[in-house]
Amino acid sequence: xxxxxxxxxxxxxxxxxxxxxxxxxxxxxxxxxxxxxxxxxxxxxxxxxxxxxxxxxxxxxxxxxxxxxxxxxxxxxxxxxxxxxxxxxxxxxxxxxxxxxxxxxxxxxxxxxxxxxxxxxxxxxxxxxxxxxxxxxxxxxxxxxxxxxxxxxxxxxxxxxxxxxxxxxxxxxxxxxxxxxxxxxxxxxxxxxxxxxxxxxxxxxxxxxxxxxxxxxxxxxxxxxxxxxxxxxxxxxxxxxxxxxxxxxxxxxxxxxxxxxxxxxxxxxxxxxxxxxx
Amino acid sequence: xxxxxxxxxxxxxxxxxxxxxxxxxxxxxxxxxxxxxxxxxxxxxxxxxxxxxxxxxxxxxxxxxxxxxxxxxxxxxxxxxxxxxxxxxxxxxxxxxxxxxxxxxxxxxxxxxxxxxxxxxxxxxxxxxxxxxxxxxxxxxxxxxxxxxxxxxxxxxxxxxxxxxxxxxxxxxxxxxxxxxxxxxxxxxxxxx
Numbered sequence: 001x002x003x004x005x006x007x008x009x010x011x012x013x014x015x016x017x018x019x020x021x022x023x024x025x026x027x028x029x030x031x032x033x034x035x036x037x038x039x040x041x042x043x044x045x046x047x048x049x050x051x052x053x054x055x056x057x058x059x060x061x062x063x064x065x066x067x068x069x070x071x072x073x074x075x076x077x078x079x080x081x082x083x084x085x086x087x088x089x090x091x092x093x094x095x096x097x098x099x100x101x102x103x104x105x106x107x108x109x110x111x112x113x114x115x116x117x118x119x120x121x122x123x124x125x126x127x128x129x130x131x132x133x134x135x136x137x138x139x140x141x142x143x144x145x146x147x148x149x150x151x152x153x154x155x156x157x158x159x160x161x162x163x164x165x166x167x168x169x170x171x172x173x174x175x176x177x178x179x180x181x182x183x184x185x186x187x188x189x190x191x192x193x194x195x196x197x198x199x200x201x202x203x204x205x206x207x208x209x210x211x212x213x214x215x216x217x218x219x220x221x222x223x224x225x226x227x228x229x230x231x232x233x234x235x236x237x238x239x240x241x242x243x244x245x246x247x248x249x250x251x252x253x254x255x256x257x258x259x260x261x262x263x264x265x266x267x268x269x270x271x272x273x274x275x276x277x278x
Numbered sequence: 279x280x281x282x283x284x285x286x287x288x289x290x291x292x293x294x295x296x297x298x299x300x301x302x303x304x305x306x307x308x309x310x311x312x313x314x315x316x317x318x319x320x321x322x323x324x325x326x327x328x329x330x331x332x333x334x335x336x337x338x339x340x341x342x343x344x345x346x347x348x349x350x351x352x353x354x355x356x357x358x359x360x361x362x363x364x365x366x367x368x369x370x371x372x373x374x375x376x377x378x379x380x381x382x383x384x385x386x387x388x389x390x391x392x393x394x395x396x397x398x399x400x401x402x403x404x405x406x407x408x409x410x411x412x413x414x415x416x417x418x419x420x421x422x423x424x425x426x427x428x429x430x431x432x433x434x435x436x437x438x439x440x441x442x443x444x445x446x447x448x449x450x451x452x453x454x455x456x457x458x459x460x461x462x463x464x465x466x467x468x469x470x471x
Contacts, residue, residue: 020417021438028413032406035384036397043394 056231060246063239070236075127082123090116133180141176142167145183145201152199158191159198166205171271178244179212179269182252185237186214186265194218194263205271212267220263226254280404283327284450290319310364314356321345321352321372324408328379331401334386341379348375366419373412373419380409403453407446414442 093113097106136144142164149160170176183201190196196218204211221229229235230242245252250269257264294312325345332338348371355368383405387396396402418438 017418017421017434017438020421021414024413024417025410028409031381031384032409035388038388039394039397042391046391046394 059231059233060239060243063236064243066236067240075131078123078127083120086116086120086123090120132177136176136180137173140167140170141180142203144176144180148184148187149199149201152187152191158196160187161199162201162203164203167203171210175248175269178248179210179267182241182244182267183212183214185241189237190216190218190220194220208271210267210269210271212269214265214267215257215262217262220256220265221254222256223254226252280327280331280401281450281453283323284404284407287320287323290316290323310362311356313364314359314368317369317372318349318352318356321376322349324376325379327404328383331405332379332383332386333390337382337386341382344375348372369419370416373416376408377412377416380405380412398456400453400456403449403456407449407453410449411442411446414445415439 090113093109093116096109100106100109133144133147135147142162145162145164149162152158152160171179187199190199194216196216199214199216201215202213204213226238229238241252245267248269250267253266253268255264255266256262294316322345325341328341329338329345332341352368352372355365359365387393387402390396415438418435
């Protein structure tokens with residue numbers, strides 16, 4: 001009687017042990033398979049993210065190249081259509097001197113040529129100023145923005161104003177130029193698309209960060225619109241803003257004010273980190 | 279690191295088998311004592327592996343504490359228990375602690391976004407081998423004591439133990455052929471922010 005009992009016990013133990021061990025092994029294998037599959041999912045997700053980032057970089061680069069080309073075309077057109085004919089006319093007047101020996105006519109043509117050369121000098125100065133505003137170079141961002149806004153207000157259509165609260169020390173020239181270009185592009189977009197009646201810019205400095213806030217009462221965009229436009233092929237100006245923001249290592253935020261009456265754009269630029277990305 | 283630890287474990291096993299257990303003159307009680315010493319040796323050896331591969335300082339502090347407490351318990355057990363009987367509780371506790379260390383390691387690696395290819399590394403496969411071995415033999419250790427007198431049960435236990443030993447060694451072969459860095463192995467260099 002004892003022998004079958006032992007056998008029964010042993011068989012019971014055998015099944016129990018095998019079942020238990022299999023259970024533990026199944027748990028361990030399940031855990032390892034879960035980890036491997038989870039990691040593969042993470043890798044796939046991260047690779048997608050990287051691809052998206054590369055795509056975004058490509059878009060920004062294309063936008064930057066297109067912008068450069070457009071700028072070159074504009075300068076070429078200015079030189080070809082304005083400076084070229086002016087200088088050709090001046091040359092005609094000077095040629096006239098060689099042909100016509102009458103002193104009064106000669107003086108008149110020299111005077112005309114001088115007038116035309118003056119106009120050409122002014123034209124070239126304008127082109128040069130559009131490339132690098134002299135106010136920005138000599139007096140800094142505050143004066144350049146003031147200058148820009150005075151010109152806009154002068155038109156009488158839009159009331160543009162700015163107030164720099166804490167700008168005792170100038171930023172680096174490259175930073176100033178980049179910020180100025182971003183403001184210029186934003187203002188340009190507002191004038192073109194928003195039908196705003198006022199634009200107001202404020203500047204603050206807080207905890208090693210430089211803030212520029214731009215308000216307007218026209219039709220604006222929110223952060224999601226900005227991101228959507230940035231990912232699409234359209235919106236060259238916004239892509240230029242994005243690439244400049246990236247170089248500055250700054251942040252930009254488009255939002256509608258809580259009062260729902262105006263739109264706000266905030267530029268948050270780190271000042272302690274003076275290194276610009278290339 | 280993981281392979282070196284397993285090498286040390288294998289060398290210890292070789293030494294034990296060739297010079298101690300194969301010696302007919304060694305009495306049964308010393309055989310049981312050797313098993314207890316092996317438990318302590320393996321516990322500290324595998325704990326050392328986790329001290330080296332875990333990165334979180336807080337987790338490491340906890341591990342030092344737990345290892346010290348369990349170490350003291352194991353030494354207390356070996357010094358107070360009679361050497362004529364085998365007590366599986368210290369083995370169960372040490373296996374359980376090592377299993378927990380393995381889970382902590384895997385959790386830490388899964389949380390780290392900088393090396394998503396960690397499952398290609400030697401260390402990962404060494405830990406997998408350890409998990410399989412500890413998880414597989416854990417149940418047998420826990421319920422084995424009452425039945426170890428029966429030769430059929432002993433055979434069953436040996437069958438489970440030896441099968442897991444083979445599985446462990448197969449996984450260690452995978453570990454040998456894995457690289458230390460997952461990124462090198464896959465030829466990828468993903469950097470995530």
